[in-house]
Amino acid sequence: MPAGGCGLARKKLNFVSLVKGGDDDNNDDDNGGAFAVRAVFNVIFDDNGGAFAVRAVLNVIFDDNGGGFAVRAVLNVISDDNDGGAAVMSTLTAKLQDWIPRLVLSPSAAIIFVFVYAFIIYTGYLSLTDSRLLPSYGFVGLENYQKLWALPHWHRALLNLAIFGILYIVFCTAVGLLLAIFLDQRIRGEGFLRPIYLYPLALSFIVTGTAWKWFLDPGIGLENTVQRWGWEGFAFDWIKDRKLAIYTVVMAAVWQSSGFVMAIFLAGLRGVDDEIIKAAQMDGASGFTIYRRIIIPLVRPIFLSAFVILAHLAIKAYDLVIALTGGGPGQATELPATFMYSYTFTRSLMGIGASSAVIMLAMIFSIIVPYLYLELRQPKDRS
């Protein structure tokens, strides 16, 4: 085998052993397995019997034990079959080729089926039971939902979500669009500015929350600093104020996410056809008119994408609130996500917790499902 082939084979070997490592955690027999895989790839590069080699690889990937033996057995088959039975081989090959794609997809499909859809059904069922500290299966119908909607705490969480969600979406979109349009004016140093707008996205919400909690703390943060600058009467204690604390969550969240909106708008603006803009300029349209009447309407799909993504992030928002305010003061910054966690795991009212989770899911799906439906359909309509 030529040297280049060896290099390729080694790359593949690494990959297969990675997959294998994911399937079973006992690395005791790794040596034998790796050896067998190497043998398989030698066969692959001999250029005949490719399908059998693939089957051998599958054995290595999917067999939990004795994979090495299976491979060796298949290798024997390959060498035995070389002198005859070509027709049998090719039908087998075709059948196998039909099933490999589905086999490869099946572990992921199974994981998603269990961890997403079966779990959703389970939580949905729990929301109809009398579960408290632990799951219990006494069926109570919609009692948990009635209790949930009677709780002022839950109404507070929904109201906060409405305030937070609307302001978060509006400010992120406004800031993101503004920055994208400004950056699109042949700005010197764009390559320097853009990463600065985007880096908060790489941070954990816990880090963002830690930074902003301190920044907003009246004792040592912004208020204190401004007062020391000489503005004695300056007050900025929203984070301690029951009526205003939710707005501090908006501030930190907008800081973290507006760069993302900038990035998708900028990508959209750069995708607008130059010819249209040149034509409008020749007609004497001013820059603002071109944006208002031509470019912004052209990137309208991005508004929808931004809305969908930001709205679902708002409904999922959890970490930031925990790190910034812990849901307080009192229940002032409680959101559905924090409500669910505290009812399920702290207050041991799992039935009510599960019903609040179902409502969160319903809110997200009512936004996401129509959106994905449109997104996935469109390519078909065009062709």
Add this chain to the structure above:
Amino acid sequence: MSSSSRAPVVAPNRVLRACLYATLLVFAVYYLLPLYVMVMNSLKTLDEIRQGNMLAPPREWTVKPWGDAWSRAQIGVEATGLRPYFINSVLMVVPAVTISTVLGALNGYVLTKWTFRGANVVFALILLSCFIPFQIVLIPSARVLGFLGISGTTAGLVLIHIAYGIGFTTLFFRNYYASFPTELIRAAQIDGAGFFRIFWSILLPSSGPILAVSAIWQFTNIWNDFLFGASFGDFDSIPMTVALNNLVSSSSGVKEYNVHFAGAILAALPTLLVYVLSGRYFVRGLTAGAVKG
């Protein structure tokens, strides 16, 4: 997002352009300020922080808060610093990112080049899993991890992060492979190449960028996760974000703000580093789902 090639749309009026630059710079300061404040105050003594003026650089520079945050700070019951939790996070992130990316690549390959009846439905269901609120799966996840005997372990967290990461990685690779010429695949098939051979020799060699996008996205998401770590982490599997939150919000004793900041930067450092080194791929991952074509 290549550099602009178009003539400026707004007329190149001097005053207007000055305003433009001023606005952009103000926003740059707004985004940088929290990071600046964190770094500066992590290098001050606690006394100096209490005296106020968070914007001033330290009068007396000290790296002691960093050492404390790393190896001495009180987190939970023991004064271990963040080091063991940093290691927990690394041990969790590496297998979770690797396996979810590998599965995503294979799924994307199947869903674009080997489609079968119902493949679109499968993809839609996988994609939908990206958006679920994790509260809906917390209770059953806890029970399944317990049933498998891996609750409170790093292996359990790895499994959870793979399960809820496959949707994203599959989306990345599917969109990437969709634009890969199918004729090449068919030609290779006619030449007798099988499923894996085609993947290895034809698709994988040109998958570098999307592998980077997927790995970076998964790394950032999993490193930054808090909810799963807080719900399913135990002493020897609690990730960095949860440890940081415990450090910052522990109510006992003196609040050592400088140590908190050093800890926050330590928790942010790996993802920031990845961002600085490969921001292009990071942005591509972010915009992959939102911008078509």
